[in-house]
Amino acid sequence: MxxxxxxxxxxxxxxxxxxxxxxxxxxxxxxxxxxxxxxxxxxxxxxxxxxxxxxxxxxxxxxxxxxxxxxxxxxxxxxxxxxxHDQLTGLANRALLEDRLEQALCRYRRSGEQLALLILDLDRFKQVNDTLGHTAGDDMVRIVAERLRALLRDSDTVARIGGDEFAIIQARPRGEADVRSLCERIIETVGEPYRLGEREARVGVSIGAVFAGPDIATATDLLRKADITMYRAKAAGRHCFRIFTEAMDADVQRRDQIETILRAELAAGGGPELHFQPVIGGDGKIASVEGLMRWDQAVVGPIAPAEIVPVAEECGLIEQLGYNLVRQACALARRFPDLSISINLSPVQFRTMDFPAVLRRLVEGEGVPCSQLELEVTEQLFIDHGPLCEPALQALREAGFRICLDDFGTGYSSLSCLRRFPVDKVKLDHSFVDLAARDQSIALIRAAVTLGHAMNMEVIAEGISCEAEEQIALEAGCDGLQGHLYARAMPADQLQAWLAEAGKARISDAA
The missing domain is CATH 1.10.287 (Helix Hairpins)
Known part of the structure; x- marks a missing residue:
């Protein structure tokens, strides 16, 4: 009343x-x-x-x-x-979703009534906003909401919890097959074309699904795990779904641990260190060394660069980490003024417009000529940051740095990269050397060498681990070789001893 x-x-x-x-x-x-x-x-x-x-x-x-x-x-x-409720779509909002999740979890704990939570994020939605405008983007969100409603039962709940992010509470699913079936129908339905004014647009959707379990105490726990799983679907190529496993949560916890330790150690002047691997010239002498990041952390043990770099990029530490490694490379360069040293750069570092100037001031401030350092980048830089990286690379070359394209052949734009972007050297990925198809490998590498030489570039073969691979690369005409056959990456002090002992050896003796 x-x-x-x-x-x-x-x-x-x-x-x-x-x-x-x-x-x-x-x-x-x-x-x-x-x-x-x-x-x-x-x-x-x-x-x-x-x-x-x-x-x-x-x-x-x-x-x-x-x-x-x-x-x-x-x-x-x-x-x-x-x-x-969400004003744009009329769907439940996050507050109502969390309330209904808590109620569903209470029923699960009381009677065992199962539920599944799905987090959905539209793929390529930003492109719709950028090309067609935000009004068209709003229209698309409304259409997506209508399509989702049509797929669900009255007992289910669908909510909009972000700009292009939705959540679904699937009540009483009949096992994993029921959730998979719903995810597949959502992917198919959301992927159908959208008529937005006079234009037609398409988007995909990435879905993370998680079941209620005895270890999930609150709606926040369920949302967190579903969100983790959704980002796994994004990383798997988008327009797909993943179902939560405990390993995913363990990975997130490890990433958080790495971030915490990395932040603390960088603040204290520590963190990952450079180990150096020699590159052998075609004449059998040391041509240069590559600085490779290594981190044997006291608490968690060895941490691979493949773990460190993504964490540093996501949490905003990549610039601090990168400049710390550059200082280590400069310290070695001062000890060996005639030795060329290469270091790897993250594409994220190029997002800062003044990156070339900052790097130049840092190196010169360390008392090292820029010409003594090679900067290694991958094709991913050109794919993700093409408009930004071209002037940056040009500025770095003008400062005296040499640019090396690493892992050549593993991306999707190798030839266009060589033609468009200023590069001094390319490193062929180890996949070029196939012992089972020796003649084809020689022909393929020779083609890459011919192309590189025609554009005034050196060509280095990476990953050489045996004499048979060495022979293939030499017959194809590579300018340099790098791999475990000659030496593994080593700390600076060990490198000094190695250079004194093997620096003048021929390739056949360097192993």
Whole structure:
């Protein structure tokens, strides 16, 4: 019952009763004051008339109170709906989703009624906003919401929890097959074309799904694990789904641990170190060394670069880490002024517009000529940051740095990269050397060498681990060789001893 219906009648009843009693008391007093009763007879009609008038006025006021109360209740209901629903799509919002998740978890703990939570994130949605505008993006979100509603049962809940992010509570799924079936239908339905004005657009969707379990205490836990799983689907190529496993959570916990330790050690002046692997020239002499990141952390043990770099990129430590490694390379360069040293750069470092100038000042401040350092980048830099990296690479070359394209042949734009971007050297990925197809490998590497030489580039073969691979690379005409056949990456002090002992050896003796 609403406020007006609860409060209005008692107020009006009390007012009328008070008025009647007051008039009755006035009449009695008047009657006692008048011995002949004439005063009573004259007052009674007035009192009766006033009572009727007041009752009519109070009835009008009561109706007004009821109407005002109804309007207030409507506005309260509307405000409550807006507080729990997304204004663009009308779907439940995060607050309502979390409330229903808590209720579903209570039912799960009480009766074992299973539930699954799905987190959905649209793929390539930013491209729609950038090319067609935000109005078209809003239209697409509304259409996606309608398509999702049509796929679900009344007992399920679908919510919009972000710009292009949705969540679904699937009530009482019949095992993993039921969740997989729903995910497949969502991917198919969301992937259908969208008519946005005069244009047609397409997007994909990445889905992470998680079941309720005894280790999940709150809705926040369930949302966190579903979010982890959704990003695994993103990393797997997008437009697909993944179902949560405990290994995923362990990976996230390890990444968080690595971030915490890395941040603390960098702040204290420590962190990963460079180990150096020699590159042997075609004449059998040391051509250069490559600085490779190594981190044998005291708490968690050895951590591979493949773990360190993504964490540093995501948490904003890549610049600090990169410049720390550059200083280590410069320290070796000061000890060996005639030795060329290469270091790897992350594509994320190129997002800073003044990166070339900052790097140049750092190296020169360390007392090392820029020409002594080679900067290794991968094709991913050109693919992800083409418009930004081209002027940056040009500025780095003008400062004296040499640019090396690492892992050549593993991306999708090798030839266009060589033609468009300023590169001094390419390193052929180990996949070029195939002992089972020796003649084909020689022909393929020779083609790459011919192309590189035609563009005034040196060509280095990486990953040489045996004499047969060495022979293939030499027959194909490579300018240099690098791999475990000659030496593994080693700390600077060990490198000094290795250079003294094997620096002048021929390739055939260097192993």
């Amino acid at each position: 609403g406020f007006s219906r609860r409060v209005g009648p008692p107020i009006v009843s009390a007012a009328v009763a008070t008025l009647v009693l007051t008039n009755f008391a006035m009449v009695l007093l008047a009657e006692r004051a008048s011995h002949d009763g004439h005063l009573f007879a004259s007052i009674w009609p007035i009192a009766l008339t006033s009572t009727v008038a007041v009752v009519l006025v109070m009835s009008f006021l009561f109706r007004s109170i009821v109407e005002m109360g109804a309007e207030l209740e409507r506005r309260e209901a509307e405000a409550q709906h807006q507080a729990l």
